[in-house]
Amino acid sequence: RVCRMERSVCSNTLLQHPEYNSLLVTSLTIYLCAVEFSIIHVGEWPYMHQIDEDAISSFFGLASSLSKAAHAVAAILFAVMAHKMGDIKPALLAGRIITLIGCLLYLCVEFFPFDKRFVLLTAYLLFGIGFSTSPLLRALISRQSSLPNRFTAFAFVHTAHLLSILTGAVVQLAFANLPYPGFEIIPNIKVHIYTVPIWLALLTNIIVIFVIIFKLEVRKKEVEDSPISVSWLRSEFSRLRSLSLPWLLITVVILERCVVGTFPATIPVLSGPIMGAIYGKTGQETVIILAIMQTCNGTLAILLSLAFVFGNLGRIISTRLLFLISALIIVCAALLTFPYPNPDSIIQPFNETTRTGCNPNEYSWCYTNYATPFFLFIIPVAACLGFAVPSSMLSLDTIYSRLLGDIDQSVMQAVIVIIDDISHVALPLAASAVFTSSGYGAISIAIGGLFLGAAGVWMMSWRAMKPYV
Numbered sequence: 402r403v404c405r406m407e408r409s410v411c412s413n414t415l416l417q418h419p420e421y422n423s424l425l426v427t428s429l430t431i432y433l434c435a436v437e438f439s440i441i442h443v444g445e446w447p448y449m450h451q452i453d454e455d456a457i458s459s460f461f462g463l464a465s466s467l468s469k470a471a472h473a474v475a476a477i478l479f480a481v482m483a484h485k486m487g488d489i490k491p492a493l494l495a496g497r498i499i500t501l502i503g504c505l506l507y508l509c510v511e512f513f514p515f516d517k518r519f520v521l522l523t524a525y526l527l528f529g530i531g532f533s534t535s536p537l538l539r540a541l542i543s544r545q546s547s548l549p550n551r552f553t554a555f556a557f558v559h560t561a562h563l564l565s566i567l568t569g570a571v572v573q574l575a576f577a578n579l580p581y582p583g584f585e586i587i588p589n590i591k592v593h594i595y596t597v598p599i600w601l602a603l604l605t606n607i608i609v610i611f612v613i614i615f616k617l618e619v620r621k622k623e624v625e626d627s628p629i630s631v632s633w634l635r636s637e638f639s640r641l642r643s644l645s646l647p648w649l650l651i652t653v654v655i656l657e658r659c660v661v662g663t664f665p666a667t668i669p670v671l672s673g674p675i676m677g678a679i680y681g682k683t684g685q686e687t688v689i690i691l692a693i694m695q696t697c698n699g700t701l702a703i704l705l706s707l708a709f710v711f712g713n714l715g716r717i718i719s720t721r722l723l724f725l726i727s728a729l730i731i732v733c734a735a736l737l738t739f740p741y742p743n744p745d746s747i748i749q750p751f752n753e754t755t756r757t758g759c760n761p762n763e764y765s766w767c768y769t770n771y772a773t774p775f776f777l778f779i780i781p782v783a784a785c786l787g788f789a790v791p792s793s794m795l796s797l798d799t800i801y802s803r804l805l806g807d808i809d810q811s812v813m814q815a816v817i818v819i820i821d822d823i824s825h826v827a828l829p830l831a832a833s834a835v836f837t838s839s840g841y842g843a844i845s846i847a848i849g850g851l852f853l854g855a856a857g858v859w860m861m862s863w864r865a866m867k868p869y870v
Contacts, residue, residue: 424542424554426616428561431538433609434497435565436602443573443691445525446673447684448595450756451581452510453518457763458674462833464522465670468529469825475533476818480540489537493613500531501606507599511589536814543802543814555798559791560706567699572598573692580685594688647804650869653862654801655817657724659824660855661793664731664785664848666825667832674833675841679772681749681758694783701787706795719870720796721863727793728856734781734789735849740771740842748772763837770840803869 449456449464479496483489507524510517542554576597583593592600642648672691676682682690740746748767751758759767805813835843 424557426612427538427541428557430493430609430612430617431535431558432561432565433605433612434532434535434538435562436568436605443569443695444595444598444688445521446670447677447687448581449518449521450673450677451595451684453516453521454756455516456518457837458671458678459830459833459837460518461673462670462829462831464518464525465829466826467522468525469666469829470529471526472529472533473819473823473826475530476536479534480536480814483537489534489541490613490617492537493534493617494610496531496534497606497610497613498531499527501603503527503531504599504602504606508590508596511591533818536818539798539818540814543805555795555802556706556709558798559795560703563699563702563706563791566695567703569598570692570695570699572601573688574696577685577689577692594685646806647865647869650862650865651801651804653858654797654804655820657855657859658794658797658801658817658821660851661728661790661797662821662825663828663851664790666828667844667848668782668786670829671832671836671841671844674836675778677757678759678764679748679841680775681752683755683757690779694779694786697783698787701783702791705788705791709795720799721859721866721870724793724796725856725859727789727796728852728859730789731785731852732849732856734785735845735852737781738773738778738841739845739849740773740840743771743774746772746774764840765838766840770842773841800866800869 446458446461449461475496479492482495483492486492503524503526506520506527510520510524513520539558542558573594576594579592579594579597581593581595583591583596585591673687676687676690677684748770749758749772751760751767761767801817832844835847
């Protein structure tokens, strides 16, 4: 249908607005990049625990932390590379190639006769580096959208991320009846519940390379002659400091972003060990449970994002109120999931045959702690991952972008991701160590306290945030 209305009216129709055409292509690129991580993530711990008996939850936490560290370092390097070249495409393609190598290494892990957990750790490092190009796409979204449409633009981004989560979960569930060891294509190259997602990741990786080369619209800037160096970074941050930006509010948003990141940084890392040690689930059962949770999370969060994109929900509820509600929901979830003393909710004893249940040689609290009733744990966690965390991320990303205004946001978008990653470097390792020594109760208390503090700081900044919501 050809729109015959005035331009100002037509601009409100998504498919007739050229701004949204660019946003859709960029969001597709974000989706294809993110779907690789989503489909790999669910089966990481069960697979490591399956193929290497020496892999324990604390080592998995270490692997997750190192992957985040690689992500943080590579994010700034890719941002500098893109800034100096005046084009983000080479950096995006480099990230895809590194991810491709990680996928191939993951598939070839069974060629190694021992210490397979270290091979998987190397693959996680490559995945962390490959996925660190996300700040470039976030900055591109900011350049492609006008300030009035910034909230809708980031709703596109979050919808793409959430759709990738849903895709990963559906893929895992589709092949849930293909248990390890599955079948061999060639010796040591197997297809089973843990590797099917990697095969799909290879396919999406190839697709996104073509999308980046032929479809992604990027305005090239003039290439600067100065080499990439620490002095250039210092001068760039000096230039940013000279701008009249609300730095105090920017700092608040970055800190709140770090706090929000604690939930998705700790719970997914601990979900596998919790399912196995506390509830006695096998690796296959764990993958199915987490995939179902991820499906529910993704569906709920996508509906939320679509409400902002197409339903103008952002005009009904402000971003600062949405963040406050989300933070309080997570506080309530921490209270609900705490393992209160209950004789009917015991931790499953260790089974030598299936290697499930609580192993007293690994966890000293097997006979002293209690288990949160299964559904009382699953439902609040799903509500947080499906609504509270995406809502708070969407709110903070939108406010952060509005605080920065119309400047080139490449470096500042990299900064928030890097600071976020720095907190994530320590969190999985610390969470795994706390879980190993004390159980889930201490994790629940820490999460509740952090988000209660985040809500308090947000209330203190309430009036100052008003012009940017």
